[in-house]
Amino acid sequence: MARIIVVTSGKGGVGKTTSSAAIGLGLALKGHKVVLIDFDIGLRNLDLIMGCERRVVYDFVNVINGEATLNQALIKDKRVSSLSILPASQTRDKDALNKENVGKVLAELGESYDFIVCDSPAGIEAGAMMALYYADEAVVTTNPEVSSVRDSDRILGMLASRSRRAELGLEPIKEHLLLTRYSPKRVEEGEMLSVEDVEDILSIPLLGVIPESQAVLKASNAGEPVILDTESDAGQAYQDVIERLLGETVDFRFLQAEKKGIFSRLFGG
Amino acid sequence: MADASIEFKGSSFTLSVLHLKTPKTADIHADLVKKIAQAPDFFYLVPVVVNIEQLTCSVDYQAIKALIEELKFTFVGFTGSVDKEQRALIRELGFSFVNTAKANTSAKSTTSKQNHAVKEASSAVIASQGHLYTDKVHRGQIRSGQQVYAKDQNLVVIGSVSAGAEVIADGNIHVYGSLRGRAIAGAKGHHKAQIYCQNLEAELVSINGNYWLSESIEEHWGTPVYIHLNDNELTSSKLI
Numbered sequence: 045m046a047r048i049i050v051v052t053s054g055k056g057g058v059g060k061t062t063s064s065a066a067i068g069l070g071l072a073l074k075g076h077k078v079v080l081i082d083f084d085i086g087l088r089n090l091d092l093i094m095g096c097e098r099r100v101v102y103d104f105v106n107v108i109n110g111e112a113t114l115n116q117a118l119i120k121d122k123r124v125s126s127l128s129i130l131p132a133s134q135t136r137d138k139d140a141l142n143k144e145n146v147g148k149v150l151a152e153l154g155e156s157y158d159f160i161v162c163d164s165p166a167g168i169e170a171g172a173m174m175a176l177y178y179a180d181e182a183v184v185t186t187n188p189e190v191s192s193v194r195d196s197d198r199i200l201g202m203l204a205s206r207s208r209r210a211e212l213g214l215e216p217i218k219e220h221l222l223l224t225r226y227s228p229k230r231v232e233e234g235e236m237l238s239v240e241d242v243e244d245i246l247s248i249p250l251l252g253v254i255p256e257s258q259a260v261l262k263a264s265n266a267g268e269p270v271i272l273d274t275e276s277d278a279g280q281a282y283q284d285v286i287e288r289l290l291g292e293t294v295d296f297r298f299l300q301a302e303k304k305g306i307f308s309r310l311f312g313g
Numbered sequence: 314m315a316d317a318s319i320e321f322k323g324s325s326f327t328l329s330v331l332h333l334k335t336p337k338t339a340d341i342h343a344d345l346v347k348k349i350a351q352a353p354d355f356f357y358l359v360p361v362v363v364n365i366e367q368l369t370c371s372v373d374y375q376a377i378k379a380l381i382e383e384l385k386f387t388f389v390g391f392t393g394s395v396d397k398e399q400r401a402l403i404r405e406l407g408f409s410f411v412n413t414a415k416a417n418t419s420a421k422s423t424t425s426k427q428n429h430a431v432k433e434a435s436s437a438v439i440a441s442q443g444h445l446y447t448d449k450v451h452r453g454q455i456r457s458g459q460q461v462y463a464k465d466q467n468l469v470v471i472g473s474v475s476a477g478a479e480v481i482a483d484g485n486i487h488v489y490g491s492l493r494g495r496a497i498a499g500a501k502g503h504h505k506a507q508i509y510c511q512n513l514e515a516e517l518v519s520i521n522g523n524y525w526l527s528e529s530i531e532e533h534w535g536t537p538v539y540i541h542l543n544d545n546e547l548t549s550s551k552l553i
Contacts, residue, residue, distance in 0.1 A: 194457055197475045201456030245493075247454055247473065 046154040049161050049289075050179035051222075052203075054195030056166030058187045059224040062260055063282075064163035065093045065269040067183065070286035072127035073271075076158040079118065082132035083175035084165040085140055091131045094121065095267020105133040105140045107149055114152055123272070128157075138171030150178050168202060177208050181218040183251060187225050188237040193245055196221075200246065220251035222285065227256045229301040239299060252285035254278050255298040328389060331381075332364045336372035342380055349384060361386040362411050366393030374406050412447075446484035455480060455494070462500075476516060485509070495519075508540040509552065523547050 051064040061084070068080035082090035085105060091097040096119050102112035107130070114130075121127035130153075133140065153160055164175035176182060182203050186196040203217045204210055210217075223242060230236040239253055254260075259276030263269060271286075273279040277298050284294045333341060349356045361381055365372060374391065381388045390409035403410050449463035451470045457477030461468065468482035473490030480486055481497040485507045488496070492510035499506025499521040506520050513533055518525050520542050530549070537552035 194475075194477055197457040197477065200454075201459045201478075204453075204456070205459075244491075245475065 046157045046160050047181060048150060048154075048179050049159060049181045049183060050164055050176045051161065051183045051185060052164040052172065052176055052199050053166065053185040053192070054168060054172075054199040055187075055192045058185050058192050059254070059260075060166070060185050061089045061093050061163050062264060062270065063183065063185050063222055063224065063254075064090060064161055066271040066279075066282040067285065067289070068129075068159075068161045069094075069121070069124060069127060069269045070271045070282055071159050071161070071289070072121070072124040074286060074290065075126065077126045077156065078159045078161060079128045079130060079153050079157045080161045080163065081130045081153075082163050083141075083171060084163060085132045085136055085138045085171060086134065087165065088132040088134045090163050091119070091129060092267060093264055093269060094129055096121070096129055096131075097267070100131045103131045103133040104149075105136045108141060108145045114149065138165065138169070138174070141171070141174045143174065143177060146174055147178060168198060172199075173202065173206055176203055176217075177206070179203070179207060179217050180209075181220065183220045183222050184246070184248065185222045185224055186242060186246070188223060188227075188231070188239075188242055190237065193237065193242055197246060200248065219248040220289075221246055221248050222251050222254070224254040225256045226253050226298070228299055232301050239296075250296070251288055252281055253296055253299060254281045254285075326360075328360050328362050330362045330364050330392065332367060333372065333377070334367050336368055336370055338373065338376045338380055341377070342384075345380070345384055357385055358387050360389050362389045362392050364393040365391055365395060365399075371399075374403060374408060378408065449482070454490070457494070465501075473512075474515075476514075482506070492518075497524075504542050504545070506542075510539075511537050511552075513538045513540075513549070518547070520547060 049067070051060050051067065053060050064080060068078050072078040080090060080094070081104065082088055084090070091100055099119050102117035104117065106112040107114055107117045118128040118130055121129065150160060162175045162179065165171040184196050184199060186192050200219060203219060207217055209215065221243065223239060226239070227236055231238045239250065243250055255277045257276055257278035259273050259278050260270050263273055270276065270278050271282040274283070281298055284297065287294045335341065363377060363381065378388050390411045391403050392411045392413055400410050446465065446467050448469050449466040451461055451468065452472065454472040455461055455470060455474045455478045457475045460479045460481070463482035463484065465483050467484035468480055468486045470480060470488045470490065474480050474488055474492050474494040474496065476493040478494035479497070480488070480494065481500050483499065483501045483503065486496050486498045486509070488510040491512035491514055493514045493516070495517040496508050496515055497519040498508045502521055504521045508518055508520065512535060513530060514527070514535060515530065516527050518530070518540050520540065523542060523545065525547055533549045533551065538549050539552050540547060540549045542548070
């Protein structure tokens with residue numbers, strides 16, 4: 045049985061797609077068979093971040109409507125052969141999905157993949173509900189900022205009440221907190237919520253802390269998920285996330301502001 | 314708000330409870346007449362609560378009430394550990410359903426029924442206005458956008474109440490975590506209702522219609538506290 049992981053947040057622009065791409069690629073690099081699904085119908089972004097936008101022929105909605113088979117729509121990643129991407133449709137809206145057909149597609153994918161990573165759209169409407177409905181685990185992506193934390197709290201409420209697991213009374217969805225765009229320096233200056241603040245409010249286990257990084261924007265524009273940038277702190281933090289998802293215990297890094305050494309002070313590093 | 318001409322206060326009384334063992338009104342009538350004949354003065358206008366717990370099938374509640382009154386008892390209401398539907402039916406017919414404060418089920422009732430009654434009684438609290446409140450227990454955090462209402466009950470939250478969440482109870486509210494959302498106790502009008510929490514960071518607290526917004530909560534912000542009404546004024550006091 046594949047593990048179905050939804051990457052969700054409530055609020056937009058917090059890094060869901062960036063995280064989905066990093067997690068999908070990271071798991072595939074570890075040798076697992078992974079499929080990444082873009083649930084953001086109408087605002088297709090995942091293929092851009094993954095750098096496969098020129099290879100989209102059929103999309104998720106075509107598969108749902110029976111206009112294409114899964115094999116026709118799935119795009120094999122050029123970097124890692126065990127990773128596939130199911131892109132969203134650019135021309136349709138979120139009503140194009142329905143629970144029953146999404147369930148069928150996920151079941152079919154579940155037969156041949158180890159992980160199904162669902163990139164959720166923002167908001168709490170039908171599209172986001174569809175993305176989280178079948179999930180076994182949720183990566184709740186949150187910025188250290190009050191409105192993002194509030195929206196994540198709302199989504200956690202939805203995970204506990206509106207998912208398939210909740211409706212059938214099964215074991216609840218396993219929740220993970222992924223804190224993105226974290227700046228230890230601004231936390232020290234009291235401008236940003238700290239990891240402890242967010243953990244206290246949401247009270248779910250911490251999966252990772254991704255530092256604010258120039259590398260993320262660069263990676264997005266290049267269509268190379270940031271996890272491939274092993275030099276960057278963001279890339280390394282996502283690698284730690286993968287280890288934790290696979291059950292390893294890894295210390296959290298990048299939580300302290302860097303102390304400026306004598307050289308960087310002198311040369312303005 | 315204070316009504317000078319009347320005041321509600323709660324007291325405990327000993328009431329006679331009539332345990333029904335059959336739904337047949339004719340049999341009940343005959344046995345009652347026999348009983349009354351033994352001590353006619355003793356039973357005259359005595360308030361009676363009818364316990365229907367031992368009945369396995371439904372009974373004509375209206376006929377029972379008529380029968381009780383015909384024999385010059387004062388009918389109070391029905392009692393016994395019965396399911397929700399039956400309670401609702403009794404209320405619908407316009408009769409009050411009285412909860413027992415102690416487990417006083419008869420020896421003949423099944424153990425499961427007894428356990429149920431004991432459980433119900435142990436969590437029961439007699440509120441000062443004569444209401445009998447049981448506890449509604451919510452395990453886990455109440456998240457933003459969620460609302461939990463303990464109708465005719467106290468609400469116990471084992472976890473935190475997030476900002477943007479709302480907890481409402483007709484009785485008291487206990488939060489064994491942080492209270493960051495809204496808490497409304499004594500929602501149906503109950504001035505002795507209280508709100509207890511381990512950490513007060515609420516958006517709003519209200520008791521019997523008197524409320525504070527977070528900006529009015531200064532003294533005990535971020536501490537374990539309980540909130541109550543003191544002469545119709547909201548008051549917060551340190552919990553520990």
